[in-house]
Amino acid sequence: MRKTYSRSHANRGAQLERLVDMTNKQYRNKGVADIRKVPTPVQIQSNVRGKVTGYTQKPEWVDYSGVHDGRAIVFDAKETSNKTSFPLNNISEHQYELLKSWHQKGAHAFLLVSFNKLDEIYLLAFKSLETYWEEAKKGGRKSIPHSTFMMECDRVKSDKGYVLHYLKHVG
Structure with a gap:
């Protein structure tokens, strides 16, 4: 049986990442x-005469x-x-824990969140993420309302x- 995948699922985040990569180069x-x-991270399974085979591992970083x-x-x-909220299940436990640990040690820790259909990007500071997480x-809301981003977060342009x-919103 041939394994298939959704291109849109495989490329989630690709547009935002391209913009961030260009900005970081600047x-x-x-x-x-x-x-x-x-x-x-990639787990290499074999390397036969220069032909490498392997698979991507579950990332443990941001x-x-x-x-x-x-x-x-x-x-x-x-x-x-x-269009109405950012689902918290878009963030894995390990990503949250890494952001939390680095924030506690004084690092700038945050999410850049793109609402694709609204053409809006926001910087969500870790403290705000922590509150919702x-x-x-505790059984509360499993997403962050778009209105919270509009009122409490900096819009990135x-x-x-x-x-x-x-970076102009990182302080």
């Missing part, structure tokens, strides 16, 4: 920050890490086609020549 080129995409203004920075880029664990100038 930040590096201008000496503002050094933030890089963390590669997905999408991006680096340094800005002498301080560590870690974040994940998330996209949703939902802990409520959900192209600015000052940067493709997606998210």
Whole structure:
């Protein structure tokens, strides 16, 4: 039986990640920050005469890490086609725990959340994520309303020549 996959599912987050990657290159080129995409780990199964076979492992990290203004920075880029809320199940437990641990140690920790159908991108600070995450664990709402993003988060846009100038909202 041939295994099939959904292209849209396989490429979730690809559009936002492209924008972030371009921006991070701009930040590096201008000496503002050094933030890089963390590669997905690969388990190599065999290497026969230069032909390598393997599979991607479940990532145990977030999408991006680096340094800005002498301080560590870690974040994940998330996209949703939902217009009214951001489902918390888009974040894995290990991603949340990593963001929490780094936040507790003084790093800038956050999510960049893209509402694809609304053409809006927001920076969700870890403290806001933590509030909703802990409520959900207690049986509360399992998503963050779009209205929360509009009222409490910074909207990230192209600015000052940067493709997606998210660092201006990191403080």
